[in-house]
Amino acid sequence: MVKKVAVMGVGHSRFGVRSDVTIQELAFEAVKDALKDAEIEQKDIDLSVVGTAGTRTYELMPAVPINEYVGLEGKGPIRVEAACATGSAAVYTASASIVSGQVDVAIVIGIEKMCEVDTATSMAVGGRGGNYLWEFHLFGTSFPAYYALHATAHMAKYGTTEEQMAKVAVKAHKYGAMNPYAHFQREITVEQALKSRVITWPLKLYDCCPISDGAAAVILASEDKLKEFKVETPVWVDAIGFSSDTSNVCRRADYVGLGATVRASKMAYKRAKITPQKVDVATVHDCFTIAEILAYEDLGFCGKGEGGKLLDEGQTEIGGKIPVNVDGGLKSKGHPLGATGCSMVCELTKQLRGEAGKRQVPLKNYVALAHNVGGTGHYAYVTILRR
Amino acid sequence: MAEENPSITSRSITFTHKVPILKTRRFWEKLEEGEVYATKCRKCSRLYYPPQGDCAHCLSSDVEWVKLSKEAILETYTHALQRPAGFNQYEPYIIAIARTKDGVRVMGWLEDAKLEDVKIGMKLEMSTRKLTDGFLVITFKPR
Numbered sequence: 301m302v303k304k305v306a307v308m309g310v311g312h313s314r315f316g317v318r319s320d321v322t323i324q325e326l327a328f329e330a331v332k333d334a335l336k337d338a339e340i341e342q343k344d345i346d347l348s349v350v351g352t353a354g355t356r357t358y359e360l361m362p363a364v365p366i367n368e369y370v371g372l373e374g375k376g377p378i379r380v381e382a383a384c385a386t387g388s389a390a391v392y393t394a395s396a397s398i399v400s401g402q403v404d405v406a407i408v409i410g411i412e413k414m415c416e417v418d419t420a421t422s423m424a425v426g427g428r429g430g431n432y433l434w435e436f437h438l439f440g441t442s443f444p445a446y447y448a449l450h451a452t453a454h455m456a457k458y459g460t461t462e463e464q465m466a467k468v469a470v471k472a473h474k475y476g477a478m479n480p481y482a483h484f485q486r487e488i489t490v491e492q493a494l495k496s497r498v499i500t501w502p503l504k505l506y507d508c509c510p511i512s513d514g515a516a517a518v519i520l521a522s523e524d525k526l527k528e529f530k531v532e533t534p535v536w537v538d539a540i541g542f543s544s545d546t547s548n549v550c551r552r553a554d555y556v557g558l559g560a561t562v563r564a565s566k567m568a569y570k571r572a573k574i575t576p577q578k579v580d581v582a583t584v585h586d587c588f589t590i591a592e593i594l595a596y597e598d599l600g601f602c603g604k605g606e607g608g609k610l611l612d613e614g615q616t617e618i619g620g621k622i623p624v625n626v627d628g629g630l631k632s633k634g635h636p637l638g639a640t641g642c643s644m645v646c647e648l649t650k651q652l653r654g655e656a657g658k659r660q661v662p663l664k665n666y667v668a669l670a671h672n673v674g675g676t677g678h679y680a681y682v683t684i685l686r687r
Numbered sequence: 688m689a690e691e692n693p694s695i696t697s698r699s700i701t702f703t704h705k706v707p708i709l710k711t712r713r714f715w716e717k718l719e720e721g722e723v724y725a726t727k728c729r730k731c732s733r734l735y736y737p738p739q740g741d742c743a744h745c746l747s748s749d750v751e752w753v754k755l756s757k758e759a760i761l762e763t764y765t766h767a768l769q770r771p772a773g774f775n776q777y778e779p780y781i782i783a784i785a786r787t788k789d790g791v792r793v794m795g796w797l798e799d800a801k802l803e804d805v806k807i808g809m810k811l812e813m814s815t816r817k818l819t820d821g822f823l824v825i826t827f828k829p830r
């Protein structure tokens with residue numbers, strides 16, 4: 301018997317350099333917020349799933365310390381890791397536990413503490429996000445480098461420009477400036493982005509998401525529980541598609557898209573019985589500006605090679621054909637790895653409930669899509685939410 | 688402002704691993720001689736680069752070593768100015784992915800080329816080089 305799963309409550313900490321709190325203190329902010337939003341208490345929760353990549357903190361096995369600090373000892377925890385897609389993998393784990401009837405209410409705590417180590421160390425951890433022995437060890441790869449390899453190829457094949465990539469950052473910062481949880485809450489210009497320092501050519505500082513600390517929590521519940529708690533406008537987790545790709549980027553089909561995104565989205569669209577055109581609002585994995593352009597194409601929001609054009613036309617702004625990352629995206633909101641997938645669900649839940657304030661998109665089909673990539677297309681999750 | 692928050696220093700921990708290379712030893716040895724080797728499954732003929740001692744396709748562990756051609760075509764690249772820990776002792780490098788005549792892609796550092804002259808599709812010559820600290824790297828040069 302397969303059960304339906306809905307989002308009962310969402311919570312979010314402020315993202316950014318959070319040197320004011322430890323990992324468990326950071327989790328507390330998101331969990332408290334989510335419990336309040338769901339109007340339930342810890343005793344109502346059956347299972348806790350902690351999503352954290354956990355590769356940059358002193359607390360190497362943080363799930364239990366987190367669970368204790370937020371008053372959830374005994375409820376799990378299951379610790380989940382899927383690189384930058386950890387949050388979505390954790391949502392999937394909690395959701396699957398409910399779908400299978402094993403639990404009725406589960407909390408997903410997506411969290412990352414990234415700013416306790418220096419940037420070079422952080423880059424050396426990220427650079428191991430492929431296949432250590434054959435890439436990082438020999439050539440000193442990094443996340444900005446992996447995505448730059450894709451940007452160079454996309455520019456050469458489709459004529460995508462540095463200016464189009466800058467437009468992704470400008471859009472992200474525009475909405476980030478309206479998001480009180482965002483790491484960066486300031487607008488930037490195309491010129492500023494283009495003039496910023498080169499990190500891994502063609503990617504510059506403003507093409508990169510920052511290194512952030514942050515937490516986001518999502519409470520999921522079965523249909524029966526929703527009735528019991530009298531949730532009036534539940535947001536349903538309609539479908540979760542997933543896929544992955546080779547660890548060695550040398551073995552990929554090409555560098556102008558992410559195969560894992562294509563496959564995960566096809567699975568999600570099929571399971572939810574929708575087409576990309578039905579999506580009212582999306583959050584996509586813009587860890588680097590080129591990644592947002594690849595996402596438009598791989599998710600079917602436009603044709604292959606047309607991502608730059610979609611930006612030029614402003615189609616992914618509020619009021620456009622498909623508003624994308626109107627919470628500031630990873631670029632401006634920040635990208636605390638484990639928190640990101642949960643943060644996407646938080647934002648889309650608020651959008652579908654019509655609670656997004658100044659950043660509210662118009663709703664037509666009441667369908668939202670979260671796209672979360674781990675590594676450089678090493679993992680991909682596509683989650684469809686519906687009200 | 689965030690930097691001003693009080694903090695204490697953790698006990699430090701350093702990992703330096705012993706990476707087993709019994710199954711890929713030939714690759715590491717041949718790098719010293721300027722050559723890059725792949726493996727080929729004797730049962731199903733799959734060519735593997737990076738090399739591996741076990742075939743993921745047919746599950747055979749009967750593989751042979753194959754020397755890759757030095758002729759390669761550039762597929763994509765990036766100039767790594769900001770580098771990760773462990774690589775800041777080197778000058779900024781160009782990470783490239785090129786396809787050899789054998790049809791496999793190899794990652795390496797593109798050297799002896801000015802960034803503005805680098806073009807996807809250009810012909811490259813593959814080799815290897817020992818860095819000052821003893822680590823080996825695969826290199827490409829314009830041909």
Ligand SMILES: CC(C)(COP(=O)(O)OP(=O)(O)OC[C@H]1O[C@@H](n2cnc3c(N)ncnc32)[C@H](O)[C@@H]1OP(=O)(O)O)[C@@H](O)C(=O)NCCC(=O)NCCS
Binds near residue numbers: 587
């Ligand atoms: C690009 C990157 C290397 C820059 O980090 P850095 O060298 O520590 O940055 P700096 O110390 O030079 O920061 C200088 C300023 O730019 C800001 N800044 C840092 N990263 C920024 C970013 N990505 N975008 C915009 N501004 C940024 C800092 O807040 C700082 O501002 P201040 O002077 O007002 O305090 C780093 O942000 C990074 O690695 N990003 C990618 C993270 C990643 O790979 N995530 C996983 C992806 S899947």
Ligand SMILES: [Zn+2]
Binds near residue numbers: 728730732733745
């Ligand atoms: Zn075989």
